[in-house]
Amino acid sequence: MKSSFEDKLMEKYQGEMSQYAPDMDKMWDRIESGLEERSPRAKKIVMHSKKRAAAIWAAAAIILIPMGYQALQFSESSIKSNETSVVDQSMDGASNGGYFEAAGEAAEEFEPSVDSSPAGHLPEKMDYTELKFPRETAMSNMPDIENECVAYFVESEVLSQTERFVDVKVRSASYNEEENAVEYELYDVLGDTLLNISTAFGNGENNTLCSNQYVLKIGHEYILPLGEADGKYYIVFPSAPQTELTEDGYAVFHNGWTSFMENETAYLECPRNGKDDYFYDRMAVTFAENLNFSADESGEGFTEKELDDMETVDKAVSEWLKNTQQMPRDERIEGAKELLYELASEGYIRRYSIFFDDSNGMFSFEYSCGAIGRIKIDPFDPMMN
């Protein structure tokens, strides 16, 4: 909701601007006199789906290494895709034997429906269970902490502290007993860097966590407001649900983010997480693209160079797979690690995007263009997938 000052300021500014406005009727006469005749022509308004597609390349029996990130405990790879149907199909495995077809289609043109509404309208309400989140990985050493929370979320105050917003995936989270704090290792998706951030427990004031129900979940992706103090980043107002990106293209946030509420949103029905959960009935959802945290919004699909680069990675991996099929698992993992790091050093893969899920023997990574790649180490087992 706008403040009174904001309303008055806008009204006054618009008023001042309109003083300069010309006679609009005369201007129309001028415009009309400059129009050339145009013959009627049949043209349908076509709508383009978002051109960011998840290209999922596959190779058989790939070996990948944990990369030394032993703290990485995804129970399921957190893979972002803008083509939900393709990802789902791939995850099932049954339809294609566990190997994934490339899904790098750029734009999809389609006829609008009779009412020509933009594709992807949200209903008035959605249920939390309708959304797709990565499987939750519990932190092994997190105590049950619940302090009285006295801080109150005010967007303007949060923004005044925020140095930057980041799109991150949580690689690890652990409790530091000595500091009484949660320590995160966050992968900055856009910057391809790692961030180490510590958040102390407290009563919510001074950017402390008042409850472990607001601790970020491993493997999940969030949009976080970060402040900076003494050369270190901190999460601004951690005592609230953070804006989260789902695997099926939505963004979930609490309605204290009035700026986000300006987009098309739906009320999100969420289960209450304990008697001290004050946000469960204040949650909203919008399309992730509406938040537009990527500076690159060209939406033009893959360039030829990007396709060539992806193919380079694919060929390298396929070649490696072919030559290492008989190798013991651990050695294959080691070898694949070297391969992926080498590809990253040459710029084909985003170095810090490489994740390994030991439970299903799957590596995921991002090509330099941002498309998702997946490589399966272990042979496909229809009983397990």
Add this chain to the structure above:
Amino acid sequence: MKTDRWVGESEVKGLTERQFDNAVERILDGDRSGLRDIYEEYGKMIFGTVMSVVKSPHDAEDITSDFFIRLWSIADTYVGGNGHRRWLAAIARNMAIDHLRRKKRETVAHEDSCLDETPSDEHLEESVADRLTVTAAVNSLEETEREIINLKFISQLTFSEISKILKKPLGTVTWKYRKALEKLRRCIPDEKLV
């Protein structure tokens, strides 16, 4: 605390997406009423958007006329469903910027101590505030802040649309907007807005 604003038509005035699509279809059929409808609804918004960039009413009028003449020609490039207001504002802004570049005119940012980050002398603030209009105060903002205020107040875009036009992350847009408001509030007391 629930909000009662979840879904539905934007509170901002203007055509709905469907109405705009219909107007464009009419333009493509050679029907000038389509352009007229868009002009009636957005003519002043376009003028204001252009004016906020070129700061010359005469130039803004010329550019606005050219805008709608051009719109008549390029209507077939419009892709439905992407937010027509943002599309219009982006074209208008680009035409205004191109105009400035052609004229090799630079926008001078007033280095007014009232709008500095560090607090300035109270007496100075008062005297400046007496002279400043909102327009002058906005023109004294840092470039990105000024653009965001103009796109928000004059073009009536959402933060999301602004972030797409300026190609800046949404968080940056909202943050700079708040910074700009703080600066303007320091210079322009409430009684000056009555």
